[in-house]
Each structure stands twice: as C-alpha cells, then as structure tokens.
Amino acid sequence: MAKKMRCEGCTRKPVATEVTVKNGEKVEISYCDQCVGELGIGVKSHAPINELISKVVISQATGGGQQGTQVLACESCGMTFAAFRKSGLLGCSECYVAFESQLGPLIERAHEGGTHHVGKIPGRAGPSYDRQERLAGLRRQLTDAISAEQFERAASLRDQIRAFEDGDIDEVDG
Amino acid sequence: MSPFRTDAAAEWLRAGGPDGDVVVSSRVRLARNFAGLPFPNKAKRIERVQILELAERHILACGVASEMAWVDLNALTPLDCAVLVERHLISKQHSKGDLPRALAVSSPDERLAIMVNEEDHLRLQAMRSGLALTDAFCQVNDADDRLEAHTDFAYSPRFGYLTACPTNIGTGIRVSVMLHLPGLRLAGELEKVRRAAKAMNLAVRGFYGEGSEAVGDFFQISNQSTLGKSESQLLEDFEHNVIPRVIEYERLARKTLSERKRILLEDQVHRAVGTLTHARLLKTDEAMQALSLARLGIVTGTIDEIELGRVNQLILLTQPAHLQKVFGRDMDQATRRSERATLVRSYLSGEGDARLN
Numbered sequence: 001m002a003k004k005m006r007c008e009g010c011t012r013k014p015v016a017t018e019v020t021v022k023n024g025e026k027v028e029i030s031y032c033d034q035c036v037g038e039l040g041i042g043v044k045s046h047a048p049i050n051e052l053i054s055k056v057v058i059s060q061a062t063g064g065g066q067q068g069t070q071v072l073a074c075e076s077c078g079m080t081f082a083a084f085r086k087s088g089l090l091g092c093s094e095c096y097v098a099f100e101s102q103l104g105p106l107i108e109r110a111h112e113g114g115t116h117h118v119g120k121i122p123g124r125a126g127p128s129y130d131r132q133e134r135l136a137g138l139r140r141q142l143t144d145a146i147s148a149e150q151f152e153r154a155a156s157l158r159d160q161i162r163a164f165e166d167g168d169i170d171e172v173d174g
Numbered sequence: 175m176s177p178f179r180t181d182a183a184a185e186w187l188r189a190g191g192p193d194g195d196v197v198v199s200s201r202v203r204l205a206r207n208f209a210g211l212p213f214p215n216k217a218k219r220i221e222r223v224q225i226l227e228l229a230e231r232h233i234l235a236c237g238v239a240s241e242m243a244w245v246d247l248n249a250l251t252p253l254d255c256a257v258l259v260e261r262h263l264i265s266k267q268h269s270k271g272d273l274p275r276a277l278a279v280s281s282p283d284e285r286l287a288i289m290v291n292e293e294d295h296l297r298l299q300a301m302r303s304g305l306a307l308t309d310a311f312c313q314v315n316d317a318d319d320r321l322e323a324h325t326d327f328a329y330s331p332r333f334g335y336l337t338a339c340p341t342n343i344g345t346g347i348r349v350s351v352m353l354h355l356p357g358l359r360l361a362g363e364l365e366k367v368r369r370a371a372k373a374m375n376l377a378v379r380g381f382y383g384e385g386s387e388a389v390g391d392f393f394q395i396s397n398q399s400t401l402g403k404s405e406s407q408l409l410e411d412f413e414h415n416v417i418p419r420v421i422e423y424e425r426l427a428r429k430t431l432s433e434r435k436r437i438l439l440e441d442q443v444h445r446a447v448g449t450l451t452h453a454r455l456l457k458t459d460e461a462m463q464a465l466s467l468a469r470l471g472i473v474t475g476t477i478d479e480i481e482l483g484r485v486n487q488l489i490l491l492t493q494p495a496h497l498q499k500v501f502g503r504d505m506d507q508a509t510r511r512s513e514r515a516t517l518v519r520s521y522l523s524g525e526g527d528a529r530l531n
Contacts, residue, residue, distance in 0.1 A: 078216075092212040096340075122327055135326055
C-alpha cells in the first residue's frame with residue numbers, strides 16, 4: 001500500500017520510474033537521480049558521470065549540515081568548500097590538504113570504500129610533498145612576475161624551475 | 175596533418191583487433207596534473223598558458239611517440255574540432271570555448287592522444303582496435319613515465335595522483351572498452367548486462383561516452399573508482415574477467431539467433447543492407463543502426479558481399495563533421511542526409527574510394 005518508494009540501485013529517494021514487463025507481469029522500477037543516469041533509463045542523461053557522482057558526494061556533504069564548512073577555503077588557490085560542493089571540482093592539489101577531513105568520507109563513498117592509494121608511485125617525488133611545495137612556490141612567483149610584467153625576473157624564475165625539474169639543483173632559494 | 179584525415183578509419187575502427195567481432199576498441203586513460211599549478215578550472219589565463227607551454231615542451235621533447243602533432247584547439251574551426259570529437263581524440267567539453275587548450279596526438283596512427291587543459295592538465299589516452307587493454311596501458315604508462323622523468327606531477331601518498339575531480343584520484347586511470355552488442359539487444363538481454371555492470375560499479379555509456387545515447391548497439395563499459403585498486407588489478411579484472419563474460423554472452427546470443435531465429439536475423443540484416451544500398455536520405459542515427467546490423471550480418475556470416483573494414487569506415491565517415499570534411503563543404507542537415515546516403519551507396523558499391531583520395 002503506502003510502501004515507501006526506494007531506488008532500485010541504492011535505496012535512495014527515487015526521481016524516475018521505469019515500467020517494464022517481467023515474466024509477463026508489468027513491473028515498476030524506480031531509480032534515484034544518480035542511478036537513473038548510470039543505467040541510462042527513463043530520462044535522458046546528458047550530465048557527465050563525474051557530475052552525477054559529485055552530486056552524491058555533494059549531497060552527502062550537505063547532509064552533514066555543518067555550518068562551519070561555508071567559510072572553509074583553500075589558502076593556496078582560494079577555492080571554498082562551498083564552491084566545490086557546487087561544481088564538484090577542486091581548485092588545486094592543496095585543496096586535498098585544506099579539505100582533507102571533509103573529503104575523506106566523500107572519497108571513500110565514491111571509490112567503493114577505497115581510502116588510500118594503491119598502485120603506481122611517481123619515481124622522482126612520490127612520497128614527499130616537499131618538492132611539490134617548493135615547485136608550487138616558484139610557479140606562483142613566476143605567475144606574479146608575468147602579471148607584473150617583470151620579464152627578467154620571470155625569465156630567471158623559469159630557468160630555476162627548469163633546473164629544479166631536471167634535478168640539477170636540490171635547493172632553490174626563492 | 176592527422177586531425178584532418180578523413181581518408182582512413184581511426185585506429186579504434188580498424189577491423190581485425192583481438193575479439194573484434196564484439197570488441198570495437200580498447201582505451202586506457204590517465205589523468206595527471208603538474209605539481210604547483212592550479213587545476214584548469216581554477217587557473218588564470220596566464221596560468222593556463224603556462225600549463226600549455228609546459229605540456230608542449232615536455233610532450234614534444236620526451237619521445238612519447240615517434241611523431242607527435244601539437245594542435246592548438248583555438249586555432250581550429252568548429253568543424254575541425256568536431257572532427258576530433260568524432261575521432262574520439264578529444265571530448266566534447268574540450269572542443270568548446272576559447273580558453274587556452276590543446277591536443278597532442280601521435281601521427282599518423284592516432285593511438286596516443288593527450289588533451290591539455292581539459293578537466294585536468296593532462297589526460298593521456300591510448301587506443302587500440304579490439305580487446306587490447308594491456309597493450310594500450312603499456313603505451314600510456316610509458317608516456318607517463320617519460321613525462322614524469324622531466325616534470326613533477328601532483329601526488330599525495332594517501333590519495334595518489336591528484337585530480338580536479340575527487341572521483342579520479344588514486345591511479346587516475348579509466349579503462350574502457352567499446353562493445354558492439356546487437357545480439358544481446360535483439361535477444362532482449364541488454365538490461366542484464368547493464369545490471370551486472372552496475373553491480374560491479376562499472377559505467378555503461380553510449381558511442382560518444384559521457385552523456386551520449388547508445389546508438390547502433392555500441393556501448394562503452396568503464397571503471398568508475400580509481401582509489402584503492404592498482405592499475406594491474408583493474409586491468410586484469412577487465413581483460414580476463416568482466417569483458418570476456420560479456421563477449422561470451424553476446425556470442426551466445428548471436429549463435430542462438432542464427433540457429434533458432436535465422437529468419438529474424440536475416441530479415442534484420444538484409445533490411446539494413448537494403449537501407450544502406452538504396453536509401454536516398456539517411457539520418458546519422460539511422461545510418462549507424464543500419465551499419466550496426468550490417469556488421470552483425472558480416473560477423474555471423476549472414477552476408478558476405480560487404481567487408482567489415484568498409485562498414486567500420488562508414489561508421490566514422492557518416493558522422494556529421496566527417497561527412498562535411500569528405501565533401502569539403504559546410505552542409506545543412508537536409509543536405510547532409512542526402513549526401514550521407516550518396517556516400518554510403520557509392521562506398522558500398524566500391525566507387526567511394528576515388529572520392530576519398
């Protein structure tokens with residue numbers, strides 16, 4: 001009777017219903033907005049799958065109802081957590097540090113319970129953030145120099161970055 | 175210049191790959207970002223230009239392929255961008271807009287393609303005809319190794335390779351296989367495949383990937399999660415477990431059709447051939463559907479007057495942008511329908527080759 005409708009794929013609230021004939025009987029199957037897109041049934045889905053997954057990630061995050069997340073922002077690129085919830089895209093690699101505790105559960109859900117990387121490790125700098133941080137610093141300075149039309153400084157920074165990338169120097173003074 | 179070629183089928187439509195009766199193509203894609211630069215969606219214009227310069231310098235210098243063509247997408251006409259989308263070298267999203275972005279593609283085989291400044295700084299893909307995921311992975315992995323020898327990619331010990339969308343972190347790998355499943359559709363079994371794929375957390379998409387409809391019984395199956403499972407585990411699973419099972423189902427469906435419902439199979443195939451050889455107006459999807467059935471007819475031995483390679487080529491050449499490239503002019507939809515029918519007829523009667531040279 002007043003049976004609560006559940007999504008066939010994941011038990012969330014359904015948004016679309018498909019009618020099919022199974023063993024000679026008419027059967028109604030319901031899907032939530034995520035599953036309907038993935039299964040390609042009922043409604044036409046033009047949304048990229050990433051966007052659909054992000055929506056789940058986003059609705060999960062919203063479900064927490066933490067007000068503090070509104071002002072949470074990445075210091076490096078200025079991306080706010082609220083903006084991430086809207087677009088599903090992060091602004092830079094530092095966002096993963098800035099939003100680590102918020103992202104953890106969302107990532108786990110999006111990756112079938114996966115929480116830690118298994119697989120290829122980049123040979124040159126994998127285990128450490130140090131190199132990346134220094135490179136980020138140099139590249140920020142380069143962007144600033146180009147914006148300020150300080151071309152000599154920019155050229156020198158470019159050389160430093162190349163040398164750093166080629167591994168000619170370990171220490172670069174900013 | 176390879177992106178403008180219309181005289182040959184793209185690598186993925188070349189007939190004769192492993193399990194080519196069911197598997198059209200295999201593709202492995204890696205998402206990578208340079209360390210220390212914001213992801214494209216947050217990058218300022220000058221940063222996007224920096225990313226482009228960095229990518230161009232490294233890609234062209236490190237020998238990822240014997241010859242790589244560098245294509246500035248802002249320098250292309252919308253028609254040429256559409257040709258690249260139809261050849262599966264860039265995404266629809268990447269073909270649009272005026273932000274600095276590019277494509278690097280191995281020439282002339284088009285097996286390796288690198289999108290620069292799409293959702294991530296680099297999206298490297300390797301394509302193969304038929305079921306050849308390991309082969310495709312080796313090429314794209316080698317390209318990654320070569321690039322990484324000269325530059326630092328954004329990486330964290332916990333989350334692996336870092337990407338703009340958290341759904342791609344970890345290995346950053348997407349393994350996908352394009353399957354031709356007319357047997358399962360005619361047998362009404364497609365839904366089972368969809369459910370099985372869903373249960374394994376795999377995505378099922380249409381001919382043109384994300385957001386596209388399944389046209390002509392072509393489906394792409396790909397992984398969705400990228401964190402917590404190594405590249406080799408995933409490949410092994412796909413190549414030796416998941417895909418062979420689908421292939422087996424499809425072959426069984428075809429066998430059942432040709433043994434027990436021969437007349438239905440013959441009817442479908444010959445109607446399709448009739449359409450292809452006699453229609454005067456053809457829509458894209460109609461051509462795809464008829465070509466799909468012709469393909470089924472060839473691999474089941476129902477017809478032998480048409481070559482598989484020809485059908486594969488037509489699948490690409492009847493797409494709107496390719497059609498206009500073949501005829502060398504812009505055409506409205508009505509003209510395209512008429513010229514598409516003309517092209518298919520002349521091509522199947524063996525007269526098409528002259529036009530294409």
